Amino acid sequence: MKILAIDTSCDETAAAVTENTKVLSNIIWSQASLHAKFGGVMPSLARRMHEEHIDFVIKKALTSAKCIVPSVDTIAVTVGPGLAIALGIGINKTKQLAKEYNKPLIAVNHVEGHLLSPLANPKSEIRNPKFPALGLVVSGGNTILVKINKIGSYETLAQTQDDALGEALDKAARMLGLGYPGGAILEKFAKNGNPKTYPLPVPLIGDKVKNRFSYSGLKTAMYRLIEKEKPLTKQKIYNLAASFQDVAFEHLLQVIKFRISNFEFRISDLLVGGGVANNILLRSKLRKLLKPYGITLRVPYTKKLCSDNAAMIGTAAYLKNKNAKKLNAKSKNIDRSPNLKLDLDN
Amino acid sequence: MKVIKENKKAIKEAVKVLTGGGLAVFPTETVYGIGADATNPKAIKKLNQYKQRPFGKPYSIAVADQEMAEEYVNLNQTAKNLYKQFLPGPVTIISTGKHRVAPGVESETGTLGIRIPAYPLVIDIVKTLKKPITATSANASYQKRPYKISDILNSVSDKNKGLIDLVIDAGDLPRNEPSTVIDTTFDDLIVLRQGDIKLKSKNEILSRSEENTQNIAKELFQKYEEYLGKRPIIFALVGEMGSGKTQFTKGLGKVLGIKEEIVSPTFNLVLEYKKLIHIDTWRLQNPKELETLRFLKMLENKNMVIAIEWAEKVADLIKNCRDQAVIIWVKIVYGKKENERLVSWNII
Numbered sequence: 257m258k259i260l261a262i263d264t265s266c267d268e269t270a271a272a273v274t275e276n277t278k279v280l281s282n283i284i285w286s287q288a289s290l291h292a293k294f295g296g297v298m299p300s301l302a303r304r305m306h307e308e309h310i311d312f313v314i315k316k317a318l319t320s321a322k323c324i325v326p327s328v329d330t331i332a333v334t335v336g337p338g339l340a341i342a343l344g345i346g347i348n349k350t351k352q353l354a355k356e357y358n359k360p361l362i363a364v365n366h367v368e369g370h371l372l373s374p375l376a377n378p379k380s381e382i383r384n385p386k387f388p389a390l391g392l393v394v395s396g397g398n399t400i401l402v403k404i405n406k407i408g409s410y411e412t413l414a415q416t417q418d419d420a421l422g423e424a425l426d427k428a429a430r431m432l433g434l435g436y437p438g439g440a441i442l443e444k445f446a447k448n449g450n451p452k453t454y455p456l457p458v459p460l461i462g463d464k465v466k467n468r469f470s471y472s473g474l475k476t477a478m479y480r481l482i483e484k485e486k487p488l489t490k491q492k493i494y495n496l497a498a499s500f501q502d503v504a505f506e507h508l509l510q511v512i513k514f515r516i517s518n519f520e521f522r523i524s525d526l527l528v529g530g531g532v533a534n535n536i537l538l539r540s541k542l543r544k545l546l547k548p549y550g551i552t553l554r555v556p557y558t559k560k561l562c563s564d565n566a567a568m569i570g571t572a573a574y575l576k577n578k579n580a581k582k583l584n585a586k587s588k589n590i591d592r593s594p595n596l597k598l599d600l601d602n
Numbered sequence: 603m604k605v606i607k608e609n610k611k612a613i614k615e616a617v618k619v620l621t622g623g624g625l626a627v628f629p630t631e632t633v634y635g636i637g638a639d640a641t642n643p644k645a646i647k648k649l650n651q652y653k654q655r656p657f658g659k660p661y662s663i664a665v666a667d668q669e670m671a672e673e674y675v676n677l678n679q680t681a682k683n684l685y686k687q688f689l690p691g692p693v694t695i696i697s698t699g700k701h702r703v704a705p706g707v708e709s710e711t712g713t714l715g716i717r718i719p720a721y722p723l724v725i726d727i728v729k730t731l732k733k734p735i736t737a738t739s740a741n742a743s744y745q746k747r748p749y750k751i752s753d754i755l756n757s758v759s760d761k762n763k764g765l766i767d768l769v770i771d772a773g774d775l776p777r778n779e780p781s782t783v784i785d786t787t788f789d790d791l792i793v794l795r796q797g798d799i800k801l802k803s804k805n806e807i808l809s810r811s812e813e814n815t816q817n818i819a820k821e822l823f824q825k826y827e828e829y830l831g832k833r834p835i836i837f838a839l840v841g842e843m844g845s846g847k848t849q850f851t852k853g854l855g856k857v858l859g860i861k862e863e864i865v866s867p868t869f870n871l872v873l874e875y876k877k878l879i880h881i882d883t884w885r886l887q888n889p890k891e892l893e894t895l896r897f898l899k900m901l902e903n904k905n906m907v908i909a910i911e912w913a914e915k916v917a918d919l920i921k922n923c924r925d926q927a928v929i930i931w932v933k934i935v936y937g938k939k940e941n942e943r944l945v946s947w948n949i950i
Contacts, residue, residue: 337870340872417863419865433684434784435680441784480940594874
């Protein structure tokens with residue numbers, strides 16, 4: 257199934273062509289280079305940027321995949337969650353294309369895209385995960401752990417009560433004077449620091465049943481710690497970055513560990529998607545945690561699949577429809593859904 | 603294309619090429635860079651051609667020191683701190699530009715990245731040239747990071763090789779990561795307007811926990827609930843990061859009977875619930891952007907409660923809604939003890 261997929265959920269304009277789970281092209285346009293983001297979000301600018309660049313990005317995705325719209329089987333688009341005015345641009349564009357070329361249009365949940373992004377790959381088929389599997393989405397907007405009964409059927413096991421993990425890392429970087437969003441910078445600087453320098457409190461350590469995440473308390477503790485440590489030196493910044501990152505991940509790991517050791521069924525795969533899935537330290541900590549349980553960590557095969565992108569949307573659209581007799585396409589009724597939840601859309 | 607070894611003569615050669623609007627490949631403490639006179643539009647055009655840049659991608663520039671940097675960008679306190687701690691070194695610091703470089707060097711929004719490489723050769727070239735040079739990696743966009751000259755030459759077409767006027771070869775460079783890019787422009791925008799939000803001291807409660815903060819929100823809501831239906835209620839929340847603005851909004855959610863978890867709207871900017879709209883202006887670059895989020899439309903629903911975090915950033919806009927909405931300013935400040943917060947409020 258060849259799919260043209262589009263995602264305009266926040267400040268990246270993204271288009272991709274996928275064939276089943278194989279990524280043929282994955283084009284992302286942002287105001288940033290691949291290494292850095294320039295500036296915060298301006299909704300009107302974001303909208304204008306999406307409008308200005310969407311045609312270019314779609315064209316580029318098609319030419320990179322050596323493909324034209326008439327030869328795709330279906331079109332997929334992100335309907336939420338995200339920034340309402342940004343979502344609208346992608347939806348309107350795909351509606352227009354679907355009508356013009358008489359193609360079915362599939363609505364995809366952005367978080368489900370992140371969740372299934374580890375299953376996208378450069379080859380045509382890979383080993384499917386065994387269900388039930390575990391899924392984790394860690395990004396700037398989401399921190400959610402789910403049980404995947406099968407593709408399309410998810411049970412939330414834990415989600416954040418306040419800040420998302422990516423947001424917490426970004427804000428910690430900001431408190432250290434490293435700009436915003438600075439999660440990736442925090443990771444780089446943490447490499448030069450000692451994570452045991454500062455004993456920050458692991459969030460919700462008292463929870464007997466671990467079914468939630470929280471990062472606001474840790475953020476506050478960090479704020480107080482930085483105030484105490486001022487004036488900051490280069491080495492202090494490195495150590496603070498390392499300590500914060502370590503505790504933020506420790507909390508994530510404790511919840512996952514609790515869940516795994518309390519399952520009455522066997523889990524063989526943990527799928528991890530979202531921007532923070534890029535973090536090398538998090539990956540190695542997860543691998544170490546999963547090893548004794550015989551669980552395989554599955555992360556996206558490239559960095560581009562971690563950030564907001566459209567190849568994950570095409571992949572999710574395919575996986576959700578590959579066994580269906582009829583495509584779950586409702587071209588006319590598709591509308592943006594800024595607050596869309598993962599387990600409520602089925 | 604002329605290839606020379608890294609030595610004293612190299613500086614003179616490079617300056618000659620750059621003055622003439624040419625492109626020079628040079629070593630840095632990260633990867634090989636390609637330099638053009640950042641103030642010469644012709645040179646930048648040539649560089650664009652070489653890099654095969656997609657549109658809208660700016661270049662960072664290398665300068666000799668902070669003083670030279672300030673000729674091209676405005677440095678805020680965050681930037682100054684970072685310069686002191688990390689420069690010279692493998693860090694690019696983005697500030698708002700002064701538009702003194704050739705078109706296409708600054709970003710579309712007028713920001714500019716500055717590098718002060720910890721590599722004497724580059725500093726000497728810039729000092730002799732007396733102008734900044736572009737500090738972009740010497741590969742074409744999306745190609746391999748160049749740690750040796752052959753990395754570059756193998757990845758560009760013969761036509762593009764012809765665009766390079768000079769190569770300064772320092773052999774194999776250590777495999778260091780590209781520079782870390784830090785954007786400081788964001789900090790310019792948080793303009794605290796203390797004058798607008800001075801609160802009377804009598805409306806003040808000490809919160810000792812997150813639950814306390816939530817309960818204060820509930821009580822405050824109940825105090826002004828009678829207005830609902832006649833006018834929407836805006837809770838304009840002011841307080842440092844981590845002070846509990848989202849906790850306060852959680853309290854509003856509870857009293858309004860919202861079952862969904864109220865989470866931070868920092869990423870989405872707006873989260874809408876049945877009777878509550880939760881806005882975070884922190885990431886907004888311009889207060890006017892709130893209108894784009896259909897803020898005025900939100901006020902048409904007279905039964906709506908609107909909580910706005912970092913409300914001081916949009917103080918003027920909120921004040922202008924005085925006739926349409928009940929506006930309650932709530933300020934939360936850190937107390938002496940770990941969990942203590944001083945919550946004060948006022949209707950303005």
